[in-house]
Amino acid sequence: MRIQFEIGRGMAHMLKGSVVGTVSLCLAAAFGVIAIPSASAATNADRVTATVAPTVRASSKPAFNSAAARYGVTNSKSVRNLQTLLIRKRYATAGLAQAGATGAYFTQTKASVKKFQRKIGYGKASATGIIEKRSAKKLGLKWVAGSSPATLSVGGGLPTGTNGAALSPTQLKSVLAAAGFSEPYIRTAWGIAMRESRGYPRVVSPLNSNGTRDHGLFQINDVHKPDLNLIYDPLYNAKVAFRLSGGTDFSHWGIGDRGWAGTLKRTQPTYWQMLQDEMVRFRNQYPG
Numbered sequence: 001m002r003i004q005f006e007i008g009r010g011m012a013h014m015l016k017g018s019v020v021g022t023v024s025l026c027l028a029a030a031f032g033v034i035a036i037p038s039a040s041a042a043t044n045a046d047r048v049t050a051t052v053a054p055t056v057r058a059s060s061k062p063a064f065n066s067a068a069a070r071y072g073v074t075n076s077k078s079v080r081n082l083q084t085l086l087i088r089k090r091y092a093t094a095g096l097a098q099a100g101a102t103g104a105y106f107t108q109t110k111a112s113v114k115k116f117q118r119k120i121g122y123g124k125a126s127a128t129g130i131i132e133k134r135s136a137k138k139l140g141l142k143w144v145a146g147s148s149p150a151t152l153s154v155g156g157g158l159p160t161g162t163n164g165a166a167l168s169p170t171q172l173k174s175v176l177a178a179a180g181f182s183e184p185y186i187r188t189a190w191g192i193a194m195r196e197s198r199g200y201p202r203v204v205s206p207l208n209s210n211g212t213r214d215h216g217l218f219q220i221n222d223v224h225k226p227d228l229n230l231i232y233d234p235l236y237n238a239k240v241a242f243r244l245s246g247g248t249d250f251s252h253w254g255i256g257d258r259g260w261a262g263t264l265k266r267t268q269p270t271y272w273q274m275l276q277d278e279m280v281r282f283r284n285q286y287p288g
Contacts, residue, residue, distance in 0.1 A: 061142040069131050072198065073105040075205040075214070078144075082131055083109055085139050091116040095270040103206075106278060108270075166199035167234060169287040172217075179238035185248050189241065191283030192253045193217045195275075201234045217241070218253075255279055 062081035073079055083101035086092045086109070093115070096108035110129035117127035120138050133143045167175065172193060173186070181189045196219040197203040205214040212222035216237035220226050224244065230236040244252055251259035254275040265272040 061140060063144050064131065064136050064141040065144045066133070068105065069136075071105055071110060071130065074103065074196070075219075076103045076105070077206055079103045079105050079109065081141060082113070082136075082139070085141065086112045086116065089116075089139070091119065091139075095274065098268060099271040099274070106274060108274065166197075167201065167217075169199075169285070172199050172234075173287055175217075175234045175238050178235055180242045181238070181247055187283050187286045188250055188255065188279065189238075189245070189247075190286050191279040191281075192250060192255065193238070193241075194282035194285070195278050196253070201237065202232045204232075220244075253279075 062085065063078065064081055065076075065078045068076045068078035068082075080101040080103040082105075083092070083096060083103070087097055087101065092112045093108050096112050099108065113131050113135070114127045114129035116139060117129070117135050118124075120135065122135070131139075131141075136143045172190060176186050176189050176193070193199065196214075197217045199217070201216055203216060203219065205219065207213060208221075214221050215226065215228070215231040217234055218237055218241040220231060220237060220240050224240065226240050227236070231240070249258060250256060251261035254261045254264055254272060256262075257265050261272065261275075264275075
């Protein structure tokens with residue numbers, strides 16, 4: 001699944017065979033995690049002859065949907081476009097440069113945007129770290145007006161009782177308990193579900209680099225062969241997460257130092273730490 005990371009999809013952000021996308025995803029994730037995208041390298045200038053000049057159209061600029069201009073978005077193509085330009089133009093923090101364009105808008109992306117905003121003359125109060133129309137255009141993005149969260153799917157029916165909205169904190173807690181999670185691990189599971197999907201049962205990622213997608217509360221990846229007729233049901237999704245974790249081992253989501261999480265800690269420690277931090281940030285909001 002996409003780890004909502006920033007590194008990644010949230011989030012999650014993604015590695016092959018991983019349960020999550022971000023932490024891209026998410027962390028960070030965010031911090032998606034079937035194949036974590038690597039940092040985009042700056043391209044060499046195109047060679048052109050004296051008689052043939054390339055045509056540059058405004059539409060060739062990478063697009064940024066305004067709905068993705070918020071902290072916590074995961075697995076967003078718009079955020080990937082933003083991160084790619086920040087890295088290419090050397091405004092990225094060391095953490096974002098290491099994580100690459102993951103599509104997750106967490107701490108490193110926010111800090112990088114703030115750095116760029118200050119560079120183009122924004123004052124301390126104006127440089128919020130959240131991209132907006134003016135700074136997006138200055139960076140080289142095509143600003144596109146949007147009204148819905150970038151990572152949410154609106155097609156198809158929704159699980160009974162959700163009415164298209166996120167589960168409340170207590171609803172999510174009840175779903176996890178029904179799936180088999182218990183203290184103290186239910187708190188970590190709750191933090192991961194919030195990091196990955198913000199509690200929206202129908203979150204679905206764009207295609208990952210290996211052609212898979214991440215689904216639902218825990219951003220379960222296609223490689224785990226979930227029943228796609230049920231995967232957006234909160235309880236079924238949580239039961240799949242319980243089966244993958246055994247209720248205690250959350251390494252599929254980049255948490256801890258075992259399995260894939262251990263590999264990530266050794267090879268991308270900044271990204272790994274981002275995933276831990278984002279999970280803890282949400283875990284601290286656990287109801288009760």
